[in-house]
Amino acid sequence: MKKTPFTDIHIALGAKMHEFAGYDMPIEYSGIIDEHLTVCKSVGVFDVSHMGEIWVKGARALAFLQRMLSNDVSVLEIGKAQYSSIVNEQGGIVDDIIVYHYDPDKYMLVVNASNVEKDWNWFVSHNEEFADLENSSDNIAQLAIQGPKALETLQKLTKVDLTKIPYYSFIIGNLEGSGLDNVIISNTGYTGAGGFEIYFYPQYGVDIWNAIFEAGKEFGIKPIGLGARDTLRLEMGFCLYGNDLDDTTSPIEAGLGWITKFTEGKDFTARAILEKQKKEGVSRKLCGFRMLEKGIPRHGYDIVDDKGEKIGVVTSGTMSPTAKIGVGLGYVKPGYASLGTPVYIKVREKSLKAEIVKPPFRKLD
Numbered sequence: 001m002k003k004t005p006f007t008d009i010h011i012a013l014g015a016k017m018h019e020f021a022g023y024d025m026p027i028e029y030s031g032i033i034d035e036h037l038t039v040c041k042s043v044g045v046f047d048v049s050h051m052g053e054i055w056v057k058g059a060r061a062l063a064f065l066q067r068m069l070s071n072d073v074s075v076l077e078i079g080k081a082q083y084s085s086i087v088n089e090q091g092g093i094v095d096d097i098i099v100y101h102y103d104p105d106k107y108m109l110v111v112n113a114s115n116v117e118k119d120w121n122w123f124v125s126h127n128e129e130f131a132d133l134e135n136s137s138d139n140i141a142q143l144a145i146q147g148p149k150a151l152e153t154l155q156k157l158t159k160v161d162l163t164k165i166p167y168y169s170f171i172i173g174n175l176e177g178s179g180l181d182n183v184i185i186s187n188t189g190y191t192g193a194g195g196f197e198i199y200f201y202p203q204y205g206v207d208i209w210n211a212i213f214e215a216g217k218e219f220g221i222k223p224i225g226l227g228a229r230d231t232l233r234l235e236m237g238f239c240l241y242g243n244d245l246d247d248t249t250s251p252i253e254a255g256l257g258w259i260t261k262f263t264e265g266k267d268f269t270a271r272a273i274l275e276k277q278k279k280e281g282v283s284r285k286l287c288g289f290r291m292l293e294k295g296i297p298r299h300g301y302d303i304v305d306d307k308g309e310k311i312g313v314v315t316s317g318t319m320s321p322t323a324k325i326g327v328g329l330g331y332v333k334p335g336y337a338s339l340g341t342p343v344y345i346k347v348r349e350k351s352l353k354a355e356i357v358k359p360p361f362r363k364l365d
Contacts, residue, residue, distance in 0.1 A: 004049035005141050005205025013223060020226060021113035023050040028225040035228035036321040039193050040362075043147035043216050044224035045209075052116030052137040053199070054109045060129035061105050067268050068126065069099065070251055072261040076101045081168045081188055084259050085251050086119060091273040092247040093254070095119050096239065098188065100170060108184075108199075110142075112241045126269075141202040145212060146224075146232075150195030153216035160185065162196070175211065180204045190229065192236035192360060234316050237288050237329065237359020243299055244286060244315040244329050252277040253331065254286045284312065285337040288359040291326030293352040295345065302346040303330050311336050314345060320361050326354075327361040 001024040010017060015026035026047065028035060038044045056065060065073045071084035078101050086094035095115040100108040111119045120135050127133060145154050155162050160173040162185070170186035175198070184199035200208060213221055230240065239245050239254060251260045252274055262275055291297065297317030302310050317328030328345075336343055339358055344351040 002050075004047055005202045006047045006049065006209055009206070009209060010047065010223070015223070015225060021050050021116075023113065025050060026223070026225040028227045029223050032225070032227040032231060033321045035222060035224045036231050038220070038222045039147045039191055039224060039228065039232055040322060041148065042219050043145065043149035043153050043195070043221045044228070045212060045216075045221065046144040046146065046224050046226075046229055047142075048144050048197070049141040049202070049205070050113040051142055052111040052113060052119065052135070053140045053142075054111060054116075054120060054123065055132075055134040055136055056107045056109060056123075057132040057134070058105055058130075061107055061131045064127065064129040064131035065099065065107060066266050067129070068123065069097075070256075070260040070268060070274070071099070072263045072266060073099060073101075073107070074263070074266075078103065079169055079171065081170060081186060082259075083168075085245075085256060086122065087251065087269045087274070088247060089270055090248075091250040091252075091270040091277065093241070093245045093249055093251060094122055094247060096241055096245055096256075100184070100186070114242060139201065140199050141205045142197060142199050143208065143212070144189050144191075144195065144197045145216075146189045146191040146195035147193045149216065149219040149221075150193075153212065153219060153221060154185070154196055154198075156215040157211055158185065162187075165196075175200070175208055180208070183208075190236075190238055191232040192238070192362065193232065230316075231318050231321055234318055234327065234329070235320055235322055235360055235362045237361065239286070239329070240316060249286075249331075250274060250277060250282070253282045253284055281334060283333070284331040285334055286315070286329060286331050287337050287356050288329055288361065289327070289343060289345075289354045290323070290357050290361060291345065291352060291354045292342075293354075294326075295347045295350075295352040296326045297328040297330075297345045297347070297354070303332055303336075304344045304346055304351055305336070306342070306344065308344075308351060311343065317345075322362045329359075332356070
């Protein structure tokens with residue numbers, strides 16, 4: 001298995017380790033619920049160095065991205081980030097990504113860990129614009145510092161005024177204590193608790209980790225594993241590739257019409273298919289639901305109507321650490337997608353009542 005710059009630290013801290021996307025990654029330390037609530041109430045640090053980073057550079061970089069991605073990259077100013085998706089010829093999602101506009105003709109794409117090779121091969125095989133592509137995934141490490149005390153923690157380590165970095169924006173700054181100046185400090189994250197993601201060269205990883213934990217000591221900072229990362233993103237209703245999104249689900253079905261822009265002159269892959277879906281409707285929609293009876297929904301469970309007929313499938317589910325009820329996401333037939341609609345989740349052959357709600361589930365507590 002691959003290691004991140006922090007693997008030995010995770011093991012030394014007693015983390016429960018498991019393979020994920022080819023990496024030996026921490027699943028939990030003090031427990032998923034404790035870690036989840038730490039991020040919601042204070043500050044936690046995630047090792048997300050397994051994520052992939054692909055540079056797209058050159059005079060034709062924008063033209064390439066406009067054709068490859070569903071969102072309109074042309075509106076993205078330097079220093080701004082944008083959520084988007086790579087779409088295949090059938091309108092399915094190859095991956096959901098974040099685009100960073102780094103320099104006038106230079107963009108960084110942050111892709112899901114399990115899709116790095118797939119995305120890279122997709123871009124290389126579809127590079128009709130001959131954009132300059134570079135897979136730097138092995139030369140960039142990443143930490144996510146998340147929670148209401150994340151800003152105060154990280155501010156101790158940089159002269160950059162972090163309050164001046166809007167959401168989905170970034171700067172290139174210094175991190176004191178690491179001796180490193182060219183760190184990407186991004187006001188992004190996948191927890192819904194606020195905070196920053198930082199990108200840096202792997203050889204500086206241990207120094208940066210130590211500096212962050214020293215800065216956050218007064219706030220009770222803790223390392224957070226992938227288990228709590230999943231419950232945090234699910235409480236916000238954020239999609240996870242491989243669960244809620246895949247090569248067969250379209251952005252329109254997944255409720256991602258807002259990152260699917262039919263701008264004049266933007267002829268991206270499968271545009272005609274997705275425009276038709278938006279106009280005529282789809283056969284399934286991704287919805288949030290909460291359990292009205294005691295039970296924990298899981299990926300792959302059937303969603304049925306009051307007669308027991310299958311109307312959909314659960315794609316993500318958990319017991320919400322904040323709301324303390326079962327919550328989840330799933331695809332259902334459009335007739336069952338309205339808020340407040342009663343549905344049933346098949347849990348161990350029992351049909352347990354639930355209702356369609358709008359995430360974030362954190363507000364349901």
